[in-house]
Amino acid sequence: MNRKDLLLEIGCEEIPARFVDSAAIQLGGKLAEWLSSHRISFQSYQLYATPRRLTVLVSGVAERQEDLSEEVKGPAARIARTPEGGWSKAAEGFARKQGVSVEQLVLKEFKGETYVFARIHQQGEKTVDQLRKGLPEVLEALHFPKTMRWGSGRTRFIRPVRWLVCLFGEEVVPVEWAGVTAGNKTRGHRFLGTETVISSPAHYVKQLKEQYVIVDVEERRKLISSQLRQLEEKNGWVIPVDLGLLAEVTHLVEYPTALSGTFEEEFLSLPKEVLITTMREHQRYFPVESKDGKLLPFFVTVRNGNEEGLAYVAKGNEKVLRARLADARFFYEEDLKLPIETAVKKLDQIVYQEELGSVGDRVRRIQRIALALGHQLGLDEEMMKKLERAAAICKFDLSTQMVGEFPELEGTMGREYALHAGESAEVAEAVYEHHLPRFAGDDVPQNPIGTLLSLADKMDTIASSFGIGIQPTGSQDPYGLRRRAAGIVQILLREESSNVSLSGLWQLALNQLEEAGLLKVPRDEVEKGLEQFFALRLKTVLQEEEIRYDVIDAVLASGIAHPSFLLKKARVLMDQLERESFKKEVEGFTRAANLAAKADDPVLNKERLTEPAERSLAQALQEATALFDRASANEDPLSMYHALAHMVPAIHSFFDQVMVMVEDPQVRNNRLALLKEITRLVKHYASFELIVFPS
Numbered sequence: 290m291n292r293k294d295l296l297l298e299i300g301c302e303e304i305p306a307r308f309v310d311s312a313a314i315q316l317g318g319k320l321a322e323w324l325s326s327h328r329i330s331f332q333s334y335q336l337y338a339t340p341r342r343l344t345v346l347v348s349g350v351a352e353r354q355e356d357l358s359e360e361v362k363g364p365a366a367r368i369a370r371t372p373e374g375g376w377s378k379a380a381e382g383f384a385r386k387q388g389v390s391v392e393q394l395v396l397k398e399f400k401g402e403t404y405v406f407a408r409i410h411q412q413g414e415k416t417v418d419q420l421r422k423g424l425p426e427v428l429e430a431l432h433f434p435k436t437m438r439w440g441s442g443r444t445r446f447i448r449p450v451r452w453l454v455c456l457f458g459e460e461v462v463p464v465e466w467a468g469v470t471a472g473n474k475t476r477g478h479r480f481l482g483t484e485t486v487i488s489s490p491a492h493y494v495k496q497l498k499e500q501y502v503i504v505d506v507e508e509r510r511k512l513i514s515s516q517l518r519q520l521e522e523k524n525g526w527v528i529p530v531d532l533g534l535l536a537e538v539t540h541l542v543e544y545p546t547a548l549s550g551t552f553e554e555e556f557l558s559l560p561k562e563v564l565i566t567t568m569r570e571h572q573r574y575f576p577v578e579s580k581d582g583k584l585l586p587f588f589v590t591v592r593n594g595n596e597e598g599l600a601y602v603a604k605g606n607e608k609v610l611r612a613r614l615a616d617a618r619f620f621y622e623e624d625l626k627l628p629i630e631t632a633v634k635k636l637d638q639i640v641y642q643e644e645l646g647s648v649g650d651r652v653r654r655i656q657r658i659a660l661a662l663g664h665q666l667g668l669d670e671e672m673m674k675k676l677e678r679a680a681a682i683c684k685f686d687l688s689t690q691m692v693g694e695f696p697e698l699e700g701t702m703g704r705e706y707a708l709h710a711g712e713s714a715e716v717a718e719a720v721y722e723h724h725l726p727r728f729a730g731d732d733v734p735q736n737p738i739g740t741l742l743s744l745a746d747k748m749d750t751i752a753s754s755f756g757i758g759i760q761p762t763g764s765q766d767p768y769g770l771r772r773r774a775a776g777i778v779q780i781l782l783r784e785e786s787s788n789v790s791l792s793g794l795w796q797l798a799l800n801q802l803e804e805a806g807l808l809k810v811p812r813d814e815v816e817k818g819l820e821q822f823f824a825l826r827l828k829t830v831l832q833e834e835e836i837r838y839d840v841i842d843a844v845l846a847s848g849i850a851h852p853s854f855l856l857k858k859a860r861v862l863m864d865q866l867e868r869e870s871f872k873k874e875v876e877g878f879t880r881a882a883n884l885a886a887k888a889d890d891p892v893l894n895k896e897r898l899t900e901p902a903e904r905s906l907a908q909a910l911q912e913a914t915a916l917f918d919r920a921s922a923n924e925d926p927l928s929m930y931h932a933l934a935h936m937v938p939a940i941h942s943f944f945d946q947v948m949v950m951v952e953d954p955q956v957r958n959n960r961l962a963l964l965k966e967i968t969r970l971v972k973h974y975a976s977f978e979l980i981v982f983p984s
Contacts, residue, residue, distance in 0.1 A: 292332070293458035295347040296490035297424070300452035300476055303340040306540035308433060308447055310506070313338035315431055317345045323427045328355040329416050337494070337504035339543040341479070344504060346490050350457070354413030361387055366396050366403040380405055417457050424455065424464045442468045452476060459489050478502050478543055481594060501544040501595065510539045513591055516547035517575065520589060524549070527578045528589055534569055541573065542593035549577070550603040554586045556614045559621055562701045563691065567617050570695065572610055620690040624702070627689065629710050633681065635688040644757045645807055648684055651749060654801045656680035658745035661797050666788055668737070676738045679719035682707065683742055686720075700724035726776045733780050744780060744794055747773040751822075752798035755815045756808045760822070774826045781852040782830070787924070790850045795819045824849055831859055837866070839981045846976035857926045858974060865930065877940040878933070878968075878977040884949055885968040888961035897959045902939075902946040909939035910967055917970060926974075933971055940967070 297320065304312060313336045324331055324347070332349030363369065369380035376384075376391045384391050387407040397406050429444075436445035444450070444467040455462040455471035464471040473487050477500025485500050487493050494504055503509045513535065517528050538545075556564065561584050568574035568588050577587040590606050592599070637649035645651065659680045663673050686692045686703035704721035708714070715738055722739025723746050725732055734740040751770050754760070761770050777794070780786050799815060802808050808815065824845055830852070831841045836859045844859045865871045898904050913936045920928035949960045971977065 291352045292349045293352060294456075294490035295331075295350045295420070296344070296454060296456040296487065296493055297347075297471075298342055298344040298452075298454035298475060298493075299428070299450060300342050300454070301446065301450045302448040304343075304448050304540075306340070306537045309338050309340065309343075309540040310536075312431070312433065312447060313343050313345075313506075316343050316427075319427050319430055320345050320347065320424075323423060324350070327419055327423060328357065328413060329419060330355065336506075338506055338540070339502060339504055339509075340541060341476070341543065342502075342504070344454075344493070346493060350416060352416055354416065354419060356413050357409065357411040359409050360395075360397075360406045361409060362399065363387075363394070363405040363407060366405060369394075369396075369405040383407065417460060417462055420455070420457060420462045421464060424462070425466045428464075428466045440468060444468065454487060456487060456490050476500075478594070481544065503544060506539060509542070509545055510535065513539060513545050513547060516545070516591075517589060520547060520549055524587075525580070526585065526587065527580055527582075528575050529578060530575065531569065534573065534575065538573055538591045542591055544594060546592045546594060546596055546599070547589055548592055548599045548603055549587055549589050550607045550610070551587050552607060552610055552614060556618065557584060557586060559614070559618055560702075560705050562698060562705075563617050563621060563695075564614070566695050566698055567613050568610065570697065571613050572606070574606075574610070616694070617691070620694055624689040624691050624706060625709060627706075629682055629685050629707065629712075632685040632688040636684055639687060642753070642757075644809065645753050646805075648687060650805075651753075652681070652684050654749050654753075654798075654805070655683065655742070655745045657801055658749060658794075658797045659741045662741045662745065662789065662794070665793070666741075672737065675713060675715050675719075676741060678712070679716045679723075679738050679742055680745070682712070682716070683720050683723050683746070726779050728772065729775065733776075733783065737785075740780060740786060744777060744786075744789065745798075747777050748794050748798045749801070751777075752795050752815070752819065753802055753807065755818050755822070756799070756802045756810055758810050760818060770822075771826070774823060775829075778823070778826050778830055778852050782856060784853060787851060787853045791823060791852060792820070792848075792850045795823075820849065827852055827855065831856065834859070836860070836863060839979055840866075840975075843975040843977060843979040846979065847972060847974055854924060854926065857924075858929075861926045861930055862975065862980070872982050873941075874934050874937045875977045875980050875982070877937040878971045880944060881940055881964045882968045882971070882976075882978050885961060885964040887950075888958065888965050891958040891962035891965065893962035893966055894959055897955065898963070900947050902943045903960060903963060906936070906939040906943040906967075907963060909936045910963070910970070914970055917973075921973075929974055933974060936967060 299316070317334055317336045321331070321334055330351045331347050334345055334347040337344040337346065363383040364379050369377055369383070371377050376394065380394060381391060383405065384394055384407060387409060389407050389409060393408050394405050395408060396403050431446070433447045436447060437449060438445055439449040446467060450467040450469055452475065453464060453466065453469050453471035454473060454475050455464045456473055461473050462471060474484055475487055475497065477483050477485055477497065482500030482502060485496055487496055497504050503512065514530070517530060520526065521528050564584060565576045568576050572590065574588040574590045577585045577589060579585055588610065592602055633649075633652075636652060637647050639648040641648045641651045656677065659676055660673070663676050668676065683703070686699055686706060689702060689706065691702050692699050700721045700723070704717045707717035707720050715736060718736055719738040719742050722734035722736060723742035725734050725739070725743060734743050750768065750773055754768050754770055759768065766772075777791070781789055781791055795816070799808070799812060803812060827845060827849055828841055834856060840859055840862045844855055844862065847858070849855060895907055898907055913932045916932035916935060917929055920932055947960065949957065949964070951957050
């Protein structure tokens, strides 16, 4: 079968950088899916994207669809045949529906009964004909968080569509969509290029490069990185590259050229974070440092164009940055005049959430949760005072102009302003650290005050949201509850935080909400929702640690109060999977649990245990309980498991020698009570019946 390459390009106004990658992936995926579903084979596809175009180049596309041969099952023979032996109206209707004549119907047996089948053979059409009809469906199926309409058309897209290119080999496929008919003409760089005819899909990349458009995303990224390294070597600089900024800049330009500019040294008196944030967030500039990490009065930007007139471009960027930095300096100097206590009072005027009051109300809840945690953990008087102070001022920087302009500096400016106002280093650091971790892989708080404050802050947000009926659904999480929950788990996985109970933490938060009359959902429902919510977060963590799915389910069933210990238990069980005797141990625990489930709530009376095997099992339970409790106190999950395994020989001996479900209800219930006690102890560790072994 002959094959050709297929090129599809959507040309449009500039797409926001954050949507470029996902849009290109979506286009390639939907086109590949459409080709496969229409029996059009292909070898591979390559994605290209710039701010003004989304392109997919599919290699080795078959010139025709594959022929379709299949048998479709219809009604049973008793319905499809008349008493005279001819085809019934039901059979004729089935044939019409399948587009075949009754002569193409056959009888075949299926699952013990005879049915009529239609033999369908459909010759494949030309690929180019299928493309003309089907590509508008592919393009219409693209979806984005936000879309636009333009002109008088009804099509919605991320940005107005200006041109389409669709080539199958050298043949133009005149697809019509969004008020545009596809051709073989594309547009080069907005200022440096011209309209150009693409001779074939294979020449697409080269021809656009001649028009100052580098369509390969990875090539642009590498080119920018290389240009940054050249500037470093030329000037003896260090240019710290934020990968998020690099990705964004890559999608802002079609033909990148890096250049540097300068700003007045007097601005270096501003905090380093302020300067970097101003350059990065407002201007998409890369900051410049010396080899010893000091910020220098230079910046690097990436121009969408060639090297002509770079000096003028640099001056224009310097002028814009100068104004931005002047604004930042004004905000900073004004903020330094604002007393912390005044800033804290202003929090009462900032609405946190309509049903949950002001930010000031929230700060007071956080403070009470944090202090309760401190008391539980036995912090000394001096630490408690610092915790109380840090909690009281933890959100004061929300009242500042700098954080109003740069929300991402919340916490960073709080620490800066707190130190300037004479707060202790521990308190100032806690004001910053209570925002940590802000994302997956971020640092966690290192000082105890910051740790407790971070836990209290995040749990208040989660519990209060659940308390008024706001929970994440599907991909929607407007309050960032999943991120905050992941942050709590990340903190509690540390050895230093192992004494903090996750369930105890949400109980403290719910106590504050209940006392304030803020719970709109019954407390027991909120507690259940929180347990399920955090169990899902823990499940994700355990999966990332390569814990097997059934082991995850088994340990989660034992309770999620202490995440770090939960992970340790899971690792112990993963190691046990390698032991031959582990299956026998699990069988013993599972057998006991299955029978114990049949008991209501009997009380064990050891005096009524008469059989040697049941007395031995009761003795094994007593010894295992003592060993288990001692190992638990020492937070030794391996010894805890060994304590449980200590009972297994007695469990198997008991089942071999003793009938549990006897007629005498007292004997039966007492034996069930013994098994219930064993199961209760075992389930403190894991629900072993959930562990799966290959048959």
